[in-house]
Amino acid sequence: MEGGSRIAGQLEEAARACARDGGTLTELRRLVLRLILEAEGPLTAYQLLDRLKQTRKGAVPPTIYRALDFLLARRLIHKVESLNAFVPCIEPAQHGHQAQFLICRACGAVTELEDHAVTEALTRATARHEFQPVNALIEVTGICAACAQAGKAEPEAAPSPGA
Numbered sequence: 001m002e003g004g005s006r007i008a009g010q011l012e013e014a015a016r017a018c019a020r021d022g023g024t025l026t027e028l029r030r031l032v033l034r035l036i037l038e039a040e041g042p043l044t045a046y047q048l049l050d051r052l053k054q055t056r057k058g059a060v061p062p063t064i065y066r067a068l069d070f071l072l073a074r075r076l077i078h079k080v081e082s083l084n085a086f087v088p089c090i091e092p093a094q095h096g097h098q099a100q101f102l103i104c105r106a107c108g109a110v111t112e113l114e115d116h117a118v119t120e121a122l123t124r125a126t127a128r129h130e131f132q133p134v135n136a137l138i139e140v141t142g143i144c145a146a147c148a149q150a151g152k153a154e155p156e157a158a159p160s161p162g163a
């Protein structure tokens with residue numbers, strides 16, 4: 001599918017999800033979400049602000065932070081803590097899910113895992129400790145398949161058995 005119409009569809013879906021929650025995907029929030037959906041990779045708040053200023057001259061940091069808070073609260077986007085940057089959620093219909101990310105150290109690509117078994121295992125493990133998790137974000141750093149294939153970064157040599 002063509003990128004523009006795919007993003008338009010995602011924005012419509014996001015607007016409907018917000019309406020179901022009693023929230024409104026205002027023009028500004030929609031604009032910020034569009035920037036995140038269109039981005040090649042994770043964007044920091046300041047990168048978003050720079051892009052936003054191309055259409056909204058008067059945008060200031062609180063403008064972007066308020067919009068990001070709204071989008072984060074509805075899990076339309078996630079914050080990658082280690083990069084202090086934002087990515088779209090790959091399955092925003094799954095309200096309240098915890099996110100797991102694979103972060104490539106060579107190219108910076110961030111991939112959200114869609115493996116609910118990880119979340120379930122974590123839920124069981126925290127329950128065993130009678131711990132009530134608020135945020136169970138998992139960020140795995142390493143080398144993505146494309147970079148590994150391109151030989152961009154050699155994985156550290158695994159210790160040979162018996163060494």
Ligand SMILES: [Zn+2]
Nearest residue numbers: 089090091099
């Ligand atoms: Zn997600």
Ligand SMILES: [Zn+2]
Nearest residue numbers: 104107144147
């Ligand atoms: Zn990579």
